Amino acid sequence: MKGFGDYLRKVREQRRAEDATFSVRQLAARVGVEPSYLSKVERGQQPPPSEKTIAALARELDLDPDVLLAMAGKVSGDLQAIIRNRPKLFADLIRQLKDMPDHAVLRLVREVRDGEW
Amino acid sequence: MKGFGDYLRKVREQRRAEDATFSVRQLAARVGVEPSYLSKVERGQQPPPSEKTIAALARELDLDPDVLLAMAGKVSGDLQAIIRNRPKLFADLIRQLKDMPDHAVLRLVREVRDGEW
């Protein structure tokens, strides 16, 4: 499970190839943490940061926050809030979708979005 | 937001009316915590316990664990794991269902369960 830090470093280096402001120091400054902290996170010497910091990283690096949070072993607070509002409903639904293939779930997403039901 | 403790106490007292083993002390023992701790939780002097302890309480009191967890401001780890496995998919779906009425979501649950799609 060395995913989060390695991925972060990889993406940052990619951005940096085009834009020198994606150094550890400058990115850390924009994100609002100490450079040494970000460095350690990237090398897996520290566990992934808080949701807030991860969201800021996703913004700066133009990544999907939910995906980045997932790599950090977290689920965003707003999703959790939605589930907590109607726990039985959402718990049942999610557990039933657990083993469904991606395309099936995706179809559901689209059906709901397009109001075809 | 005094929900969790009050609800816990209410339900425990209900059970106790029929079964004297639902005292703070005995329930605490079965659940695996100190009586004084459970007492404080019921009176809101301590924040809700861990997911593990909440699950044990739900078992003993015959409550839905997801609902009890929700009252404690939590979402069960297994649901989170399902979401983390396919974050984009589930995040999109859940956010789209956020403002849907119960019966609509419920219909979806049933459709998936019955394979009508």
Add this chain to the structure above:
DNA sequence: AGTAGTGTGTAGTATATGGTACACGCATGA
């Protein structure tokens, strides 16, 4: 009078979380 069981008050604790502060050595360019 004594024993058992009840709820609760006070105090303390171990571990995790999410970082900060500062200094070091290296590279680059003026």
Add this chain to the structure above:
DNA sequence: TCATGCGTGTACCATATACTACACACTACT
């Protein structure tokens, strides 16, 4: 050579989480 920026090592820290341990006062029964 000297300032600037770089990544990183070491040390420390504040707050939250999730409890335990123990004593106390009360009630009910025997």
